[in-house]
Amino acid sequence: xxVPGDEFTFPRTGATLRNRAxxxxxxxxxxxxxxxxxxxxxNWLLRRAEGGFGIITTAAxxxxxxxxGWVGEMGVWGDHQMPGLTRLADxxxxxxxLGLAQIFxxxxxxxxxxxxxxxxxxxxxxxxxxxxxxxxxxxxEEIEGLITAFGDAAVRCFDAGFDGVELHxxxxxxxxxxLGEGTNRREDEWGGxxxxxAGFLLxxxxxxxxxxxxxxxxxxxxxxxxxxxxVKIEDSLVLSEMLVESGIDFLHISCWDCFIPPSDFPDDxxxxxxxxxxxxxxxxxIISTGAIWDSSEAQAVMDQGADLIGVARAGIGxxxxxxxxxxxxxxxxxxxxxxxHLAEQGLSKPFIEYMRNWxxxxx
Ligand SMILES: Cc1cc2nc3c(=O)[nH]c(=O)nc-3n(C[C@H](O)[C@H](O)[C@H](O)COP(=O)(O)O)c2cc1C
Numbered sequence: 001x002x003v004p005g006d007e008f009t010f011p012r013t014g015a016t017l018r019n020r021a022x023x024x025x026x027x028x029x030x031x032x033x034x035x036x037x038x039x040x041x042x043n044w045l046l047r048r049a050e051g052g053f054g055i056i057t058t059a060a061x062x063x064x065x066x067x068x069g070w071v072g073e074m075g076v077w078g079d080h081q082m083p084g085l086t087r088l089a090d091x092x093x094x095x096x097x098l099g100l101a102q103i104f105x106x107x108x109x110x111x112x113x114x115x116x117x118x119x120x121x122x123x124x125x126x127x128x129x130x131x132x133x134x135x136x137x138x139x140x141e142e143i144e145g146l147i148t149a150f151g152d153a154a155v156r157c158f159d160a161g162f163d164g165v166e167l168h169x170x171x172x173x174x175x176x177x178x179l180g181e182g183t184n185r186r187e188d189e190w191g192g193x194x195x196x197x198a199g200f201l202l203x204x205x206x207x208x209x210x211x212x213x214x215x216x217x218x219x220x221x222x223x224x225x226x227x228x229x230x231v232k233i234e235d236s237l238v239l240s241e242m243l244v245e246s247g248i249d250f251l252h253i254s255c256w257d258c259f260i261p262p263s264d265f266p267d268d269x270x271x272x273x274x275x276x277x278x279x280x281x282x283x284x285x286i287i288s289t290g291a292i293w294d295s296s297e298a299q300a301v302m303d304q305g306a307d308l309i310g311v312a313r314a315g316i317g318x319x320x321x322x323x324x325x326x327x328x329x330x331x332x333x334x335x336x337x338x339x340x341h342l343a344e345q346g347l348s349k350p351f352i353e354y355m356r357n358w359x360x361x362x363x
Contacts, residue, residue, distance in 0.1 A: 001302070001303060001354055002020065002104045002302055002307070003020075003302065003326070004019060004020045004021060004065070004295060004298040004299060004302060004309060004325040004326070005014065005019050005020070005031055005249060005325040005326030005327075005329075006019065006020060007019065007266040007357070008020055008054065008150070008285070008308060009149065010117070010217060010249050010250070011192035011197065011244060011285070012212070012247070012249055013017060013215040013216075013217060013249065014215070015098060015163060015164075015215070015217060015239070016227070017054035017097075017098060017308075018052070018054050018096060018097075018206055019052065019053075019300075019308055019322060019325045019326070020052050020054060020056045020302065020307070020308045020325065021052070021053050021055075021298070021306050021308075021309060021311055021321070021325050022054060022055040022057065022252075022287055022289075022309065022310045022311065022324035023045075023048045023053045023055065023056045023267075023288045023310075023311060023312075023314040023322075024057055024103040024252075024254075024310035024311060024315075025058065025059055025060055025166065025221070025312075026057075026059055026128075026170070026190070026297065026315075026316070027060055027070065027072075027151065027258070028041060028044060028059055028072070028133075028347075028351045029070070029072030029073075029350055029351060029354045030044070030072055030183060030348055030350055030351055031059075031072050031073055031074040031075070033071075033078060034075070034078075034081075034082045034134075035061075035065075035068070035073065035074055035075020035076075035081055035106075036063070036074075036081050036083075037074055037082060037084030037085065037087070037088055038084075038358020039162060040348035040350075041059075041074065041088075042087055042088050042091065042349070043105045043346055043348075044335070044346045044348070044351065045088060045091075045092065046059065046088070046091045046092065046095060046349060047162060047319040047345070047346035048097075048164050048315055048319055048322075049091065049092045049095035049096070049097040049320060050095050050319070050320075050323035050348075051315075051319040051320035051321060051322055051323060052320060052321075052324075052325065053097050053315070053321075053322040053324035054097060054098065054308070054310075054322065055097060055098045055099075055100055055105045055267075055308070056097045056098070056099050056100070057086045057100045057101075057102050057166055058074060058088070058099075058100070058101045059074055059102065059135050060073070060074065060102050060103075060104045060173070061073065061074040061075055061076045061102060061103055061104070061153075062065060062074075062075050062077060062103075062104060062105060062110070063076060063077055063104070063105055063146075063150050063152070063153035064077050064100055064105060064146065064149045065077055065101050065105050065115060066105075066110060066117045066120070067104065067105030067107070067110050067149075067196065068075065068114055068115055068325050069104075069106035069109050069110050069111075069114075069131060069173065070114070070131060071114065072350065073152065075088065076101060076103055076153040076156050077149070077152075079155060079156075079164040080206050081156070082159070082160055082338075084150065085101070085156065085157065085160035085161075086159075086160045086161055087159075089157075089160045089161035089162045090108040090130075090161055092162075092226075093163075095341075096162070098163040098217075098237070099161070099162045099163050099164075100162060100163065100164050100165060100166045100217065100219070101153075101157040101162045101164075101165050101166070102166040102168050102221070103150060103154065103157070103165050103166070103167060104167075104168035104173050104174070104175070104176040105146060105149075105150075106119070106121060106122070106173050106174060107119065107121045107122075107135065107172065107173055107174030108121040108125050108127050108132055108133060108134075108135035108174075108177060108179045108183070108271070109127070109131055109132050109172060109173055110133075110174075111132060111133050113230045117336060117346065118133065118134070118135070118136055118169065118205070119132070119133040119134070119135040119136075119256065120135055120136055120137075120138045120142065120174075121135035121136075121137065121138065121174065121185055121187055121335075122136075122137070122138065122174075122176045122177050122184035122185075122186055122191065122197075122200070123137050123183060123185045123191075124136055124137050124186050125177070125183050127257055133348050134303055137186070138208065140188065142230075143200065144189060146174075147200070147204050147207050148207065149204050149338060150167070150204045150208060151204075151207040151208050151211045153300065154164075154208040154211065154212055154216075154218070155211050155212060155332050158212045158213065158216050160349060161273060164217025164218060164249065165217070165218060165219070166210065166219050166220070166221050166252060167201065167204060167218070167219070167220045167221070167225075168221055168224075169201055169207065169220050169221055169222045170221045170222050170223040170226070170252075170254040171223055171226070171254065171302055172223070172226055172228065172229050174205070175200065175223075175360075176226060176229055176231060177229060177233050178198075178200040178201065179194070179197050179201065179229075179235070179239065179346045180197070180226065180229035180230035180231045181197065181231075181235075182228070182229055182230025183209050183229050183230060183259065184230075186234065186351060193197065194238050194239055195236040195238070195242070197235075197237050198242055199218055200238075200240070200266055201220065202242060202246055205218060205243075205246045205247075205248060206246070208260065209247065215281045217237060217249045217250070218248050218249055218254065219248055219250035219251065219252060219287075220243055220251060221252035221253075221254055221287075222236055222239065222251070222253060223236075223254050224236045224253050224254075224262065224272050224275070224276070225262055225264065225272075226278070226363065227263070232264065233262045233264060233265070233272070233275060236276075237275065237276070238281065240276060240279075240280060240284075241279070242284050243284070243291070243331055244280065246286045248284070249285065249311070250285040250286070250287055250307075250308070251276070251280065251284050251285070251286055251288065252286075252287040252288075252289065252310065253272060253273065253276055253288050253289070253299075254290065254310075255271075255272045255273065255288055255289060255291075256290040256291070256308035257290045258272065258273055258289070258290045258291055258297075258301045258304065259271060259286055259291060259297075259300070260272075262275065265281050272288075273286070273288040273301055273304040273305055273306050274304050274305055276288075276305070278305070279305065281305050285307040285308060286305065286307050287304050287306065287307070287308040287309070287310050288301050288304070288308075288309060288310065288311025289309070289311070289312065290310075291353060292309055292311055292328055293313075293314045293323065293331075293332070293334060294314075294331040294332065295329065295330040296328065296329060296331075297330050298311075298325070299328065312360070313335070313347060314332065315344075315359065316342070316345070316347065316361075317332065317333065317334075317337050317341075317344065317345065318332045318333075319337065319345045319346055335360055335362075336360055336362060336363040337361065337362060337363060338362075338363045339362060339363070342355065342362065
């Protein structure tokens with residue numbers, strides 16, 4: 001059985017990772033208003049590349065100005081963003097990690113006060129939550145335009161020197177809104193059963209793959225279940241089969257907590273990762289993320305069938321988390337952390353303030 005300190009090679013491209021630890025995408029609110037990367041954002045990620053992670057994933061970054069979900073978000077929609085993207089991608093590679101840019105569009109969760117435009121989605125969806133808006137339904141022509149925008153963004157990431165992109169289909173943003181039966185009630189080719197609701201994502205994959213070189217990694221992150229938007233685990237399993245067929249390089253399942261079973265099947269003792277690993281193992285690399293803090297938890301998720309383990313909050317608290325991947329007894333301090341500790345770990349003041357939104361994280 002593999003262990004977190006083992007190397008890993010992506011079967012299709014042959015790209016090799018020094019270990020199984022993936023720094024999962026984390027929004028950190030440090031980008032400039034025009035979507036360019038700040039020194040603080042580059043620094044926080046390069047510290048984690050130095051800290052031994054096999055993969056460094058950027059924060060979610062919007063592919064069109066209208067897709068921006070929050071203030072301080074990095075963008076991959078304009079050539080003015082290229083110098084910062086290039087500096088980040090080069091720095092990640094120089095430190096021995098692979099760099100992935102996570103690309104997305106907020107859809108109904110790209111608020112008008114930020115973008116100046118009414119939010120768009122698969123269907124008209126009222127939304128009263130913070131950072132959300134009453135969306136209008138996208139036209140077929142606009143959907144085609146967004147698919148092209150994802151392709152443009154991926155080409156930009158390639159040109160900047162990233163090793164690949166992670167298409168953000170999780171957490172209720174536009175791709176997820178297309179996947180969910182609650183938010184996608186379209187009666188045209190883009191709506192219907194999961195096969196049709198997946199059409200937007202599958203077309204994005206096709207577009208991206210047709211425009212980047214063959215050895216550029218293309219993966220997808222999904223929420224295995226997201227009740228508010230109407231994504232069910234049964235549909236996600238069907239979707240994952242379609243994703244294997246599409247030829248992507250990895251499937252990243254965002255579990256939030258890898259140690260609880262799916263909420264619709266609390267009596268089934270299998271954890272979410274196992275639901276996916278059982279049918280997919282050996283057919284597509286699986287990354288699983290959620291509540292991994294120490295080496296024994298990382299090993300447990302690999303034993304559930306994940307090829308790679310995603311680490312988010314532990315990687316904020318401990319920049320060098322991944323250098324301990326081979327030590328089965330590694331058990332780093334858990335939150336709350338003092339602002340001083342977080343500053344020492346390479347977080348700027350705005351990022352530390354943002355982390356106060358995560359209950360119990362900052363002392
Ligand atoms: C500060 C913060 C920002 C996040 N931003 C993103 C993001 O931009 N994209 C994404 O897919 N997930 C995002 N997540 C979710 C994480 O990638 C991860 O799935 C989640 O935190 C659970 O993993 P953990 O228990 O290791 O923290 C974020 C999480 C945190 C804590």
